[in-house]
Amino acid sequence: xxxxxxxxxxxxxxxxxxxxxxxxxxxxxxxxxxxxxxxxxxxxxxxxxxxxxxxxxxxxxxxxxxxxxxxxxxxxxxxxxxxxxxxxxxxxxxxxxxxxxxxxxxxxxxxxxxxxxxxxxxxxxxxxxxxxxxxxxxxxxxxxxxxxxxxxxxxxxxxxxxxxxxxxxxxxxxxxxxxxxxxxxxxxxxxxxxxxxxxxxxxxxxxxxxxxxxxxxxxxxxxxxxxxxxx
Numbered sequence: 700x701x702x703x704x705x706x707x708x709x710x711x712x713x714x715x716x717x718x719x720x721x722x723x724x725x726x727x728x729x730x731x732x733x734x735x736x737x738x739x740x741x742x743x744x745x746x747x748x749x750x751x752x753x754x755x756x757x758x759x760x761x762x763x764x765x766x767x768x769x770x771x772x773x774x775x776x777x778x779x780x781x782x783x784x785x786x787x788x789x790x791x792x793x794x795x796x797x798x799x800x801x802x803x804x805x806x807x808x809x810x811x812x813x814x815x816x817x818x819x820x821x822x823x824x825x826x827x828x829x830x831x832x833x834x835x836x837x838x839x840x841x842x843x844x845x846x847x848x849x850x851x852x853x854x855x856x857x858x859x860x861x862x863x864x865x866x867x868x869x870x871x872x873x874x875x876x877x878x879x880x881x882x883x884x885x886x887x888x889x890x891x892x893x894x895x896x897x898x899x900x901x902x903x904x905x906x907x908x909x910x911x912x913x914x915x916x917x918x919x920x921x922x923x924x925x926x927x928x929x930x
Contacts, residue, residue, distance in 0.1 A: 717750060720748060720750060721750075724746055724748075724755070727744065727746070728744060728755075728757050731743075731744045731757055732757065732758070735758075741765070741766050741769060742766065743756065743757060743758065743762055743763040743766040743767070744756065744757040745763060808835065809839070812832070812835045812836055812838075812839045813839060815828065815832065815836055816836060816839050816840060816843075819836070
């Protein structure tokens with residue numbers, strides 16, 4: 700069974716307010732004790748109420764004086780650094796909630812404009828959109844076009860670098876240092892390999908079929924050569 704959410708407001712009924720005070724005071728003292736024991740820190744609590752003649756302290760008057768002495772020895776800026784009262788605490792909560800609400804509105808608006816953009820791609824009319832909607836839609840289209848162009852340029856750069864590096868992954872400057880006769884010998888070997896591929900001198904070992912099967916051809920009918928030489 701889920702607990703009912705308590706409304707944070709002053710309890711006007713005297714007996715209900717007194718019962719709530721006793722229950723909450725006991726729980727608060729328990730929490731302070733657990734915090735001090737589990738985390739090994741110095742903590743104290745002082746509660747003054749019209750229901751008791753003397754303030755109730757935890758863990759003891761001597762323990763409270765020790766903690767207060769440590770606090771008073773701190774510089775004034777350090778004392779007020781994390782000090783809050785009810786008003787400042789509520790202001791912090793309101794500021795945080797407003798920031799979250801603003802972010803959520805922005806995300807919802809971006810989803811709405813994205814949905815409208817995809818509807819336009821399917822042929823839907825723009826007559827129901829006002830000027831603000833059209834401005835946001837134009838911004839969304841421009842952002843997606845920039846992302847597409849950026850991705851396209853990145854792929855082009857990768858392709859150009861691969862073509863410039865050659866089939867062995869060498870840099871053009873490294874290939875320039877290779878002697879001319881070695882380059883010509885490499886070209887001759889490629890030509891000879893290509894001619895042997897077209898006119899094999901012996902069976903390729905793919906069974907008893909008389910049909911010629913090219914090596915390294917996959918199911919997608921990819922050519923057995925690199926696009927670097929045969930674009």
